[in-house]
Amino acid sequence: MLKQLSFLIIQAGHEIKNIYEKKNSLNIFYKIDQSFVTNADYISEKIIIKGLKRLTPNIPILSEENNLDIQDCISCSKYWLIDPLDGTKDFINNYYEFTVNIALIEKGIPVLGFIYAPMYNTLYYTWEGISWKEKDGIKKKIMVIDQNPPTIAISRFHNDIELNKYISTINNAKIIKLGSALKFCLLAEGKIQLYPRFGRTAIWDIAAGHAIISAAGGFLRSMIPEKKIDYIISSKKSIFNPGFIASVL
The missing domain is CATH 3.40.190.80 (D-Maltodextrin-Binding Protein; domain 2)
Structure with a gap:
């Protein structure tokens, strides 16, 4: 499951990166609330939803760009929650920090989290109660560090x-x-x-x-x-x- 989820989020991130690097392939739209959404959001979302349905067909999925499915998640003890392109403004304004986010929610608590930063080729995730950072094939455990001044x-x-x-x-x-x-x-x-x-x-x-x-x-x-x-x-x-x-x- 870990390898499959990692592959899925990285695949979505690579598609976003391809659009970012080929500016003539970027299409920008407005949502009902007048916030931005792009074709990269939709492509990433399609990849993730298809993959999650294959991996866990019985777990509902709620996504930012497809939140009409919220009715499927009412009173669910477990569901997937995804943001296919977090930081759309950064993406549009040529900043590198946009990410792809996937979380598994159980009883109202996020028990798994995956965040992939395509332009840094870096994946952060939780697995069995530990947080990890993976970049260029090197994986390491990560922990917060206190510092003063912060x-x-x-x-x-x-x-x-x-x-x-x-x-x-x-x-x-x-x-x-x-x-x-x-x-x-x-x-x-x-x-x-x-x-x-x-x-x-x-x-x-x-x-x-x-x-x-x-x-x-x-x-x-x-x-x-x-x-x-x-x-x-x-x-x-x-x-x-x-x-x-x-x-x-």
């Missing part, structure tokens, strides 16, 4: 007053701007110590990263204590979670 990663396209106020309370912190779920991966391997995100987030944006940092010894906490981060699909639950802080402590 390095903080923030989203390139989601800067706001609340975020700036929060960062100003942390003395001497180094700030880096990155796109996509790659921020979770850098936290899991000890390169950053904090990733704050104000405002709501869609469940497919964070599930795989949540699994990876948890297995690496990190934490993902809601900024609204009475609204915890979870991935339970119900008739009352939206596809969004509150803002969060991902950290080593």
Whole structure:
């Protein structure tokens, strides 16, 4: 299963990379909410859904670009949650940090997470409660690393007053701007110590990263204590979670 999932997400990533490198093959569309989506999103999604249906035909699949299937996941104890191209803005604006994300949700908790960064040819994943990084055929176990002052990663396209106020309370912190779920991966391997995100987030944006940092010894906490981060699909639950802080402590 590990090899098959790894092959599947890398295959999807390679198709995205091919479109990225051949700009004349890129097609950009607008979704109902006016956010961007591209043909690369759709091609990646098709590959992943087809592969998951072959591997686990009895487990429902919920994807960002095909979320009408959310009804199939209501009250499910287990389902796949995928973001076929996380960081579409980065992709369109010629940044390298876009990723492909796959998570397996059990009873509202992401128990497996796979994140592939095509332009870095790097795969991050959890397996049997351990987080791993695999690049150029070399696999190594990764763990969070505490450091003071910390390095903080923030989203390139989601800067706001609340975020700036929060960062100003942390003395001497180094700030880096990155796109996509790659921020979770850098936290899991000890390169950053904090990733704050104000405002709501869609469940497919964070599930795989949540699994990876948890297995690496990190934490993902809601900024609204009475609204915890979870991935339970119900008739009352939206596809969004509150803002969060991902950290080593």
